[in-house]
Amino acid sequence: MEAFQLLSRGGAKFNKKRFENDVKIFNKDSKKVDKGKGKATDTLQELPSELDFFKYAQNTDPNTKRKRADDTKHTSKKQKIPDDDEDEDEDSSAPSTSTAMPRQRVTAKGQNVPQAIESFPELAERYEMNAQFLKNLEQNGYGEPTGIQAHGIPILHEGRDLAAISPTGTGKTLAYLLPILSLLGLPAVNSKADVGNGVRAIILAPTRELAHQIHNECLKLAQGRKWRVVLFSKATANALNDKNVRDKVDMIISTPLRLVSAIQSGQVELSNVRHLVLDEADRMLDTEFLDQVQEIVAGCSREGVQKGRVQCYPSIRVVVGLKDTPLPLITQSLTYVADDFSKLPTLLQYLAQPYNPPVLIFVSSQERASSLAEELVLSGTRNVDHLHAGMTQKEREDAVSRMRRGESWVMVTTEVMARGMDFKGVREVINYDFPQSVQSYVHRIGRTGRMGREGKAGNVLYR
Numbered sequence: 001m002e003a004f005q006l007l008s009r010g011g012a013k014f015n016k017k018r019f020e021n022d023v024k025i026f027n028k029d030s031k032k033v034d035k036g037k038g039k040a041t042d043t044l045q046e047l048p049s050e051l052d053f054f055k056y057a058q059n060t061d062p063n064t065k066r067k068r069a070d071d072t073k074h075t076s077k078k079q080k081i082p083d084d085d086e087d088e089d090e091d092s093s094a095p096s097t098s099t100a101m102p103r104q105r106v107t108a109k110g111q112n113v114p115q116a117i118e119s120f121p122e123l124a125e126r127y128e129m130n131a132q133f134l135k136n137l138e139q140n141g142y143g144e145p146t147g148i149q150a151h152g153i154p155i156l157h158e159g160r161d162l163a164a165i166s167p168t169g170t171g172k173t174l175a176y177l178l179p180i181l182s183l184l185g186l187p188a189v190n191s192k193a194d195v196g197n198g199v200r201a202i203i204l205a206p207t208r209e210l211a212h213q214i215h216n217e218c219l220k221l222a223q224g225r226k227w228r229v230v231l232f233s234k235a236t237a238n239a240l241n242d243k244n245v246r247d248k249v250d251m252i253i254s255t256p257l258r259l260v261s262a263i264q265s266g267q268v269e270l271s272n273v274r275h276l277v278l279d280e281a282d283r284m285l286d287t288e289f290l291d292q293v294q295e296i297v298a299g300c301s302r303e304g305v306q307k308g309r310v311q312c313y314p315s316i317r318v319v320v321g322l323k324d325t326p327l328p329l330i331t332q333s334l335t336y337v338a339d340d341f342s343k344l345p346t347l348l349q350y351l352a353q354p355y356n357p358p359v360l361i362f363v364s365s366q367e368r369a370s371s372l373a374e375e376l377v378l379s380g381t382r383n384v385d386h387l388h389a390g391m392t393q394k395e396r397e398d399a400v401s402r403m404r405r406g407e408s409w410v411m412v413t414t415e416v417m418a419r420g421m422d423f424k425g426v427r428e429v430i431n432y433d434f435p436q437s438v439q440s441y442v443h444r445i446g447r448t449g450r451m452g453r454e455g456k457a458g459n460v461l462y463r
């Protein structure tokens with residue numbers, strides 16, 4: 001078990017002093033901590049240049065740092081924050097304007113960075129944003145913009161490309177959906193100029209569940225107007241065979257594989273796409289999705305598509321908080337057991353005490369998810385459910401719905417639920433099997449502690 005080495009190597013910030021005794025347990029016979037670059041960095045270094053929208057690969061070049069420092073002359077004044085955990089990747093900083101969330105440092109790097117907004121109504125004055133969007137925000141309880149929204153919305157609204165990094169549960173989805181819908185102006189059905197030219201915005205997400213959730217978020221913003229926002233599936237792809245239907249679609253939200261097969265079978269044309277978003281971009285640019293994303297990007301052939309490849313407008317990078325660091329609102333704990341077999345009794349003992357449902361339990365494989373869920377049911381734990389990628393789409397959708405309705409108290413799941421899924425009530429996440437990367441750890445525990453709420457993350461470890 002190399003939990004602490006793993007977290008350190010990936011760049012996660014945790015208080016080693018506080019966990020001094022825990023670190024010792026794991027470091028007993030370990031050699032020097034690997035200070036080399038992690039696998040994720042290697043992958044990024046290999047990114048084809050046309051997909052390296054945000055110049056991640058360049059940022060690994062020691063010389064880049066100097067250049068980036070020069071770039072910041074064009075942005076807000078440099079502000080040095082004395083902080084042990086300071087992320088050396090960040091060059092410039094400005095105080096966060098977020099009020100809904102605990103205040104976090106926001107850095108925006110790039111040329112002529114648009115000024116952040118203080119409130120949503122400001123968007124009406126600055127960009128003549130349609131009043132219906134503001135009404136929808138209010139009706140859905142979006143009172144104040146979060147840090148990433150305050151900074152990201154103006155950047156996208158001014159047609160700039162954006163690489164946004166912000167902690168889990170801080171409203172990144174709205175940060176891109178709102179400016180994109182606003183920039184589209186009118187729904188295609190109401191706009192003669194755009195009808196018949198094809199879909200104008202594409203949002204890509206790594207899992208169906210996340211695509212579904214983004215779709216729901218988009219429908220909240222789309223209320224009151226005739227926006228056609230399509231959650232891509234086999235059924236909707238078939239419906240798009242009809243040109244009359246296809247030409248009225250404003251936005252498609254999809255996983256890469258589903259969209260690529262529709263492009264290949266001629267059901268979808270991307271030449272009118274103006275906005276392309278990769279949600280969970282680090283995941284979308286790793287080897288599992290890279291070829292598919294590349295094909296989609298190549299299909300978006302319209303000049304000036306807002307995605308970052310076109311260099312006439314240099315992209316802006318906004319970072320909220322510290323990269324690969326869980327929100328401070330999440331209390332993390334460790335429980336040691338003798339071996340893998342001892343995990344189950346420990347978990348059962350825990351669940352026998354009063355706890356705050358729903359609890360998300362992460363395991364390392366589909367088999368382990370099914371068998372742990374079964375064991376828990378057999379042991380008398382109530383309202384246990386499970387979800388993994390080996391289940392049918394219908395089974396997965398039903399499991400998510402049960403969770404949203406509060407019918408599942410204990411959800412045993414795999415990496416498929418680690419990213420992006422937003423269940424407001426989740427107070428607790430348990431890593432029954434420890435994750436394989438820092439990113440996974442941060443995303444998993446980020447299913448709790450969302451939008452300023454407190455959360456707990458428990459880790460069951462054995463040596």
Ligand SMILES: Nc1ncnc2c1ncn2[C@@H]1O[C@H](COP(=O)(O)OP(=O)(O)OP(=O)(O)O)[C@@H](O)[C@H]1O
Nearest residue numbers: 142143144145146168169170171172173420422451
């Ligand atoms: N300004 C706001 N005010 C109140 N609630 C908001 C605001 N913006 C977003 N939310 C809500 O906060 C929740 C989290 O948002 P979202 O899922 O977009 O976070 P995220 O940053 O994408 O998280 P993750 O990194 O896990 O994908 C959602 O339920 C969303 O509806």
